[in-house]
Amino acid sequence: MRPVDVARITGAVARLAEESNYRLDRGYVAYLEDALASEDSPDAQHVLEELLENARLAEGGSAPLCQDTGVAVVFFEIGQRVQLVDGDLASAVDAGVRRGYCGGYLRGSMVGDPLLRENTGDNTPAIVHVDLVPGDRVKIWFLPKGAGSENMSRSAMLRPADGRQGIIDFVVETVADAGASACPPLIIGVGLGGTFDFAPQLAKKALLRPLDTDNPAEHLAALERDILRAVNDLGIGAGGFGGRTTALDVRVQAHPCHIASLPVAVNLQCHAHRVGTVEI
Amino acid sequence: MSACGGARIRRIETPLGGEVARELRAGERVEIFGDIYAARDAAHARLVAGLEAGEKPPIDLRGCILYYVGPTPPRPGRVIGSAGPTTASRMDPYVVPLLARGVTGMIGKGPRSPEVLEALVCHGAVYLAATGGAGALLADRIRAAEVIAWPELGPEALRRLRVEGFPAVVAADSRGSDLYALGPKRYRQERQSREVGR
Structure with a gap:
């Protein structure tokens, strides 16, 4: 021992x-910079500029x-x-x-x-x-x-017949209902499978996945891309007044489940995506 | 309609008179100067319970702008900590009695209920949005902060904040326009017409 x-x-x-x-991960700041570079809505551009300036101020130690x-x-x-x-x-x-x-x-x-x-x-x-x-x-x-995004998170027990499209629809509906309250652009954690209680834990764990790592399961990586596209088609944008980037990333974490079940949980994470990790 | 990057920013001062409040239009960008009042869930519950009990509120509500914020504690040498807006819809149940007593503006983030949008029209008030999650940036525009009532509520205490150039966007105006509904809809339409034109 x-x-x-x-x-x-x-x-x-x-x-x-x-x-x-106080300090956003460098790689994550690059996500926000990319979102600003590709944004075509002036309102959303303004919000992204404020967020990048906010990150600089917080890192300087003035306030969280x-x-x-x-x-x-x-x-x-x-x-x-x-x-x-x-x-x-x-x-x-x-x-x-x-x-x-x-x-x-x-x-x-x-x-x-x-x-x-x-x-x-x-x-x-x-x-x-x-x-x-x-x-x-x-x-x-x-x-x-934060509670803004946590309060807009959801879970559901879908039917197995609802399948892949049912999952995409549920995530899109959750993000649409959350709108600006969840502080987009979002990181979206999706838990698939397990049980009623386990799926939300998978969704939250999915938020811990390091940036720029692909889902090792090809069918889930494809699902992540399709969810991201569908969510960004909503046009909610940074700040919620319309724009290209409603979500920066989608991460799906799956687990075996009962033959009769398709549990789905969506844990929304605001743009202040803060994760720290250490090994002892 | 859109608060375009190059658009003129309108300066507004507090107390916010009814005439000015009625002139503001959804999508317009503003900077606020003067005293605003920080109040969120717990302070709203107490404010409204007090009004219902016929008590005098701890602040003058006429022309008042309420800011939905629960700041972090100030670091040494600072007047306030991080101070961005919280989700406004949680305060929806308290809006009508406060507008009836003279509140003309609210600052928060995220959409409001149809009842609140209607009350804005009815009372000639506005709902302003500050950028959620920009707490360090917004704190920089706050020059003084003082607890006015209910210190035991900690971050939820009622505070007076002296602001200079506090940035916000008119999210819902006294004519019933709601930028949270209109903005994404307009963005989708514009995107569609670009794709058709291609």
Whole structure:
């Protein structure tokens, strides 16, 4: 067994929380620059220019990219030969969120109870997903998820007969209904298969896929291209006043499912696509 | 109609009088100068509950522009943190009583309900859109920030913000025009006519 002190996880989460909220990934900034170069609507061009300027200001440290610094969603892959020592995982993650959000001047956006709605003040607790995998490493992804796009996300239990076209139609309908509220241009995570509860997790995991990586399954890569084309045909555009680029990218993650089921989940991600990752 | 890159930007000052509010047209780009008030879900619930109970609101609502924002805490030496607009439709249920008490403008992002669009016509008010997710950029146009009521709400407290050149687009005007509906429709039509012409 390889011992890993949970204090290292606290430190990593704190650093990722702060970094991801101030600095957009370089490759992702290039996506926005490409969208600006190909945009033919003056309104959408103006919005994209503002977003690029916003990214420069945030990286300079004046303020986070967006005031919605998100729910702290943390994904782990923990090697089976790792033994976490000196504390429990959930508390270590929350300590990291507390340190990163308070120290980084990020917003506390969590209420302790969905009906009583009192702010917890430090953005805890995090939403934590853990996969046990072979090996002796701990891999962490930090995804601060804003509510504007999260609120417009959806899932459905389609019929197997609805098939490929049914999936495309469902994604397009979700994006059309979201409109400007989800802060386009979007990254769209699509979860296919699994069960009622599992498909949305696949959709969220799809958002973690590194930029410029193709789906290894050719039929899913083709589906991603077709969804992207159909979504951009909507003409919603950056900011929602009309334009070419409603979505920058579509990522599909699939899983086996029941013979009678075709679960689909669409997790919309706003243009402030913030993901940080580290391996311990 | 379109807020074209080269179009003149209209300067508006607060309090926003009814006459000026009525002149504004969907698609027009504006820059705001003066005091605006930050209020989102929780502050709206309290404002409207207070009005219904017959209490005096903590701010003068006449000519008031409400900004749907819950900022991040300011870094040392700054007046405010990131301060972009939140989704406006969540405030839809509160709009009618606030317009009835004199609010003439709201700033947010995303489309409004048919009831809100109708209320804008009825009261001669406007809905302005700022760019969602441009919180660092918009914070740069805020010169002062002060909590006016309900500090216990943290980021949702009611705040007075002094703005200079705060950029926004008229998204819905007092004549019933809605840029969120018209803009994408017009873009699709223009694209189609380009393709036919090719």
